[in-house]
Amino acid sequence: MPVLTISAIKHLKTLFFTMVLTLLSHQALATMPKVWSPLENFGANPGELSASYYFPQKNKSNRQSLSMVVLLHGCAQQGETLAKQSGLLGLANKHGFALLLPQQGLTNNIKHCFNWYSADDFSKNKGESLSIKHMITSLKQQIKADNVYIIGLSAGGAMASSLLVNYPDLFTAGAVVAGIPFPCADGLITGISCMKNGPSQSVPELVAQAQTLNPKQQTWPKLSVWTGSQDSIVNPLNSLSLAQQWTQLSRLTTKPKIEEKPAYRMTRWQNAAEEVQIELIEVKKLDHGIMVNPNVENGGEAADYLLASELSTAKHVIELWQP
Known part of the structure; x- marks a missing residue:
């Protein structure tokens, strides 16, 4: 009978444990809950976008009232990664x-940006705007959501601005982060100008253009506007023009309440019920991105265009929107 050497025994032990770990790994993956589901058959998709969604376990077993948050990513981003x-x-x-996470594709935009500056995509019931509208209405009906909110970052923020103006009755509230007021641009050249210089239109002109698109609109969604001061x-x-545009659209005439902190400046306009209707949050000494606070639960984690701050944008707006 052949005698196994010490090295052969060690090799067999290593092989055995590798097989066990591989088996356990496959079992873990098989039992791991799937976080994201693809959104399919949501209707016409002229913008050629894709989308995924997440339905929380908490509401599957004990559903009383359900809200839905739409997240529009920035350029070169993946919505599922940004959500996490x-x-x-x-x-x-x-x-x-x-x-609900609409996702831009490479064939639409080489930098994965939503085409917020293109009339073929920002116009009501056209292109990417119509695709996103169909995604929202389809999932809202599917899960029987009561309220819809939207958060957009950068190019996603600019697209969120246009969606809030084009479909104000679709949303309860929105948050535009490092975005642009709508309508600001009508092409790539004017889009770049908006980004670098701000809107060429005055605030009253921005208000008038939004009202022209919605002549019978009496109430507008609540809005949280975010920018890094640098x-x-x-x-x-x-961001300043956007906040002022929505303040006038919402017919808010009282003076805003201003909270000045070393890390940020928060300006808030209240409605007749003394609820925050519009807010502008200017985070000091920060560049382009969404704010995260890794030091608090669900405050986010720092990464490209996710900027460590005293405030977490996602946490702040979700808590603001809680009934």
Whole structure:
């Protein structure tokens, strides 16, 4: 009978443990809950976008009231990654709301940006705008959501601005982060000008253009506007113009309440019920991106265009929108 050497025994032990670990790994993957589901058959898709969604376990077993948050990513980003890194996925689990993540494709835009500056895509019931609208209405009906909110970052923020103006009755509230007021651009050249210099239109002109698109609109969604004071990609003047545009659209005449902190300046306009209707949050000494606070639960994690701050954008707006 052959005698195994010590090295052969060690090799067999290594092989055995490798096989066990591989088996356990495959079993773990098989039993691991799938976070994202593809959104399919949502209707006409002229913008040729894709989407995924997340429905929280908390609401599957004990559903009373369900909200849905739409997240529009920035350029060169993947929506599912942004949802996790921003803290939004953890907040969805905690508070029990659904997430819808429209995703731009490489064939539409080489940098994976939503085409917020293209009339073929920002116009009501056209292109990417119509695709996103169909995604929202389809999933809302499918999961029987009561309220719809939208958060957009950078190019996604600019697209969120256009969706809020084009379909104000679709949303309860929105948050535009490092974005641009709508309508600001009508092509790539004017889009670049908006980014670098702010809108060429005055605030009253922006208000009038939005009202022309919605002549019978009496109430508008609540809005949270965010910018880094040193944003080098999208001029902070865009956020100021956006907040002022929505303040006038919402017919808010009382003076805003201003909270000045070493890390940020928060300006808030209240409605007749003394609720925050519009807010502008200017985060000091930060560049272009969404704010995260890794030091708090579900505050997000720092990464490219996810900027460590005293405030977490996702956590702040979700708590603001809680009834």
